[in-house]
Amino acid sequence: QVPCAPSQPLAGSESRRFTNKHSKKALKASLTLGILLGMFFVAWLPFFVTNVAQAVCDCVPAGFFDVLTWLGYCNSTMNPIIYPLFMRDFKRAMGKFLPCCRRPAEPRPSAISLSMRNSNSGPRAATSLKNVL
Numbered sequence: 001q002v003p004c005a006p007s008q009p010l011a012g013s014e015s016r017r018f019t020n021k022h023s024k025k026a027l028k029a030s031l032t033l034g035i036l037l038g039m040f041f042v043a044w045l046p047f048f049v050t051n052v053a054q055a056v057c058d059c060v061p062a063g064f065f066d067v068l069t070w071l072g073y074c075n076s077t078m079n080p081i082i083y084p085l086f087m088r089d090f091k092r093a094m095g096k097f098l099p100c101c102r103r104p105a106e107p108r109p110s111a112i113s114l115s116m117r118n119s120n121s122g123p124r125a126a127t128s129l130k131n132v133l
Helices: 012-057 062-086 088-097 111-119
Strands: none
Touching: 012 062, 062 088
16 A cells, blocks of 8 residues: 555635635526526427427417417527626627627727638648658
8 A cells, every 4th residue: 555645735715715716606607507498498398398289189279389489489599698698708709709799999800810710721830741641
C-alpha cells in the first residue's frame, strides 16, 4: 500500500465562494431547463393526447385539432424569447448577428470576416503531397 499525501483543502471562504457560484449556476440552469420543458409540455401534450384520441375514436373536430397544432407551433416561437431571457451567452451571440439586438459599442462583423471564419480559410502553412502522405 502506498500512502496518499493529503491534498491541501481550499481555504474556507474560497471553498464556500466556489460552491456558492456553482450552485447559483446550477440553479439557473435548472430553472431555464424547467421553463423550457414546461413550455414544451404545455404546448405539445394536448396535441399528442388529442392525436391519440382521434386515432381511437375519430371524435375530435378538425378545427380543434388545428388549434392544438398551432399551439404546438407557438412553442417554437417562444424558444427564441426564452433563451435570451435566461442565457447570457445566447444573448451575446444574437447581438453579434442581429442589428436590433446589438449594443452601440459593438462593431458589426463584416461578411468577409464571417465567411473566412466559417470556411476555415485563414492563413495556413504550405502543405505538399509529401507532408500529407
